[in-house]
Amino acid sequence: MALAAALSGGIVSTPAFAASATAGIDIPYTQFTLPNGLRVIVHEDRKAPVVSVAIWYHVGSKDEPAGKTGFAHLFEHLMFNGSENHKGEYFEPFEKAGVSDINGNTWLDRTMYFETVPTTALDMALWMESDRMGHLLGAIDQATLDEQRGVVQNEKRQDENEPYGRMGEQELAEIYPANHPYHHDTIGSMADLNAASLEDVKNWFRNYYGAANTVLVLSGDIDAKTAKDKVAKYFGDIPAGPPVARQAEWVAPRTTSTRSQMEDVVSQTRILREWNIPARSERDFVLLDLAADVLGGGKTSRLYQRLVYQDKLVDSVSAGASPFELSGQFEITADVKQGADPAKVEAAIADEVSKFLAEGPTADELARVQAQDRASTIRGLERALGKASRLGESALYLGSPDAWKQQFEWQQQATSADVQAVAKKWLAQGDYTLTVVPTKTAPKVEEVAGLPASPDRPADIPGADTSKFTVTRSDVDRSKGVPEVSSFPDLSFPKVERGHLKNGIEVVLAQRHTVPVVSMALQFDAGYASDAGAKLGTASFTNAMLDEGTTTLDSVEIAQRRERLGMNLATGCGLDSCTASASILKSNLAPSLALFADVVRNPAFRDADLERVRAQWIAGIAQEKTQPTGIALRTLPPLVYGAGHPYAIPFTGSGTEASISSLSAADLRAWQSAWLRPDNVRILVAGDTTLPEITAQLDKVFGDWKASDVAKGTKNIPVVAAQPSPRVFLIDKPGAQQSLILAGELAPPTTAPDNLQINTMNDAFGGQFTARLNMNLREDKHWAYGAYSFSQDALGQRPFMLYAPVQTDKTTESVAEVLKEAKDVIGARPLTAAEIAKVKQSNVRSLPGSYETAGAVLGALQSNALYGRPDDYVATLKQRTEAQTDDQIRAAATEVIHPEALTWVIVGDLAKIEAGIRGLDIGPVQVIDADGKPVAPAK
Incomplete structure (x- = not known):
């Protein structure tokens, strides 16, 4: 057989490309330094009409003095909260301009911000970055500081509310001396954050955020000359800043255990x-x-x-x-x-x-x-x-x-x-x-003493002289505000080509020749929904077992061959489909495809592998039941869909301990025979290949694949009536610093004719950073690190969910605010024309940057195939998005959002939150455990 022949030859040896380490691997660049000391790097990449702007400030939590931990990260947040010449949210102009990637983060050594914008929005992006670098202090007042302090503290609570969430802080304190810059973690202490004064944070900015302490990179649809002119225009008048002393490298090795x-x-x-x-x-x-x-x-x-x-x-x-x-x-x-x-x-x-x-x-x-x-x-x-x-x-x-x-x-x-x-x-x-x-009770939270100070700390390295740097005059009139972005590039989505293998399997290809990599996915019509009537988790577990051994290779041999080939391989399921995917180096296409096909076609399901993975799987379920979000995503779907529905399963896809414990190799083989078969699959490909080439290669390993005599699997996804009245389910997590609020109801399927309007509505209501939910609970109230609404795509009715992890002492108020927002958007305060226009503009203008990679293109091919969309779906998305009317989007809100049908799952410390939630009188309240089973009242 062709598959066996391909597997037997040439795959064991190390690929020839290892002989030359850097052959063909380079990132050409131009570098220059402005008179004010700003270092600028430019990389030209014309494959998409977008430019990535990334800026590094050489300051992190290691630079914080005693008593001021968390300042670097706090200031990262303050930098997103408006500047002297742009008083609103930092994200807003970027969302309007079609940013496809934007955020910032702080670590021990640096603070970084980045965004990828359409080429025509580069002036806007540089104006925004330069305004917060050179014109920030006047925009920081006590209210802004208090707001972002609250947001950061909720980020800290959210992190520490996760299992093992306090390990990092204790580790750093006990591996580095007290006078080592890494002795404390980046998020800082609550006491230091509370003590931060307005003058403290302003001095932090003055000391570290000068042009000479910064590296700016422009990468994408830009050349060096254009970049130099634009960067000089917007950044040239910003002072270099004072000299910044550098700590010397200090490993601080230990000699004892x-x-x-x-x-x-x-x-x-x-x-x-x-x-x-x-x-x-x-x-x-x-x-x-x-x-x-x-x-x-x-x-x-x-x-x-x-x-x-x-x-x-x-x-x-x-x-x-x-x-x-x-x-x-x-x-x-x-x-x-x-x-x-x-x-x-x-x-x-x-x-x-x-x-x-x-x-x-x-x-x-x-x-x-x-x-x-x-x-x-x-x-x-x-x-x-x-x-x-x-x-x-x-x-x-x-x-x-x-x-x-x-x-x-x-x-x-x-x-x-x-x-x-x-x-x-x-x-x-x-x-x-x-x-x-x-521990099953609230964990002991003790002060971490950590290591004492060490006399071996090396002397700091004096900062470079910044007096030599000068500013240049700028002709930018910042009083006019953010530069208007008036034109936008069109999306260029690759042509979709179709072919068939000898046995009739359809092949769908989108060519991308940016890097020598071919990405592909075998998409099977299956998914979690195929577990209906069987043991929950069968689909996911069977797919996870595919690369644990074939009839000729054990799991370790599969992994070793994959590593030698530089190949990525993954298997998994969603609600309605299961996928085996691979990312393959073009130079190793044939042997990689042979290995990929062997994994998909010939899983062995050996008992030893089954027992090993089963134990890991059950441990993973137990882990989910200690994570607030995992608990909620396990318990909400069965409550919303009702027992027996194909979607009435943990949305993690992991099943239950009982179902996974009972799975046998025969169960896996039966599911494989019914669902993982050549008459139930399509092959989707994106990357550095052509249709004749990839079809010929796929034919060698999949062309002789024949369906088993077992009947092909079928699914039935019934329609569920809306919940007639609200319900509240509480799950106790003693000692929790936050409460996880998840409310859900059922919405039309992804295939609904008004799906685009539903998505646009959700973006405005709770899907984007500047949407109503997040602006209320995070930016206005600062009770949460983030609050959003989202849905999970599905061929049947999909779940529409409202999500907010909030500080414990604001749980009751937060539930009331989430409910108020849900009622207002379909009642007293429908989405405004401005809110809708902003989302439509953002979604249209971000299209050119959304399909920069072969992986993103492959994702579009998968969605189109699963939901029956035409090949030009992405190419025509701009016109269809722009054609939506405000009334259609408001109608989508009334179609989807039904406060009276919400099922609420709230995970938190019931000793602190139960009475308040019951007092809201939203609906009947039931305490359940992490398995969704009722908990009897304490006597």
């Missing part, structure tokens, strides 16, 4: 083992990153083989190296299997680390990791923003935009002896272990 323990409401014990290692700029760090991949980078890694496959002590284990400017962190994390002895897990980890130090990686282990990293680097060259990030970080941390190539060369040319030597140097002593143990 230390450990600590903490409690949390988690489903299983987690063990973290850490070593301080050199900074990201050092060759030793690059080699230790390779060591981490060999030790714990996936199922082929040594720790996974030992702890999951062999000893069966853990459900997951991984290793990684975190890259920071002053010091790195080498971490091993393991989730202990229920009933296993954590001491045995620690002993096995220690044994594997010891063996690695004694032996180093094998040549094959190292070659596979290097092949995967090279393939990942190639894929990263597709996005303008991805290339901007590579150039900007290289300039900021390594001194030159192309210094990343030196690190890539170190990585690709490393030998086993190199990696072993560095591992022995840094991982032989000084480990720190943090163990998180489960």
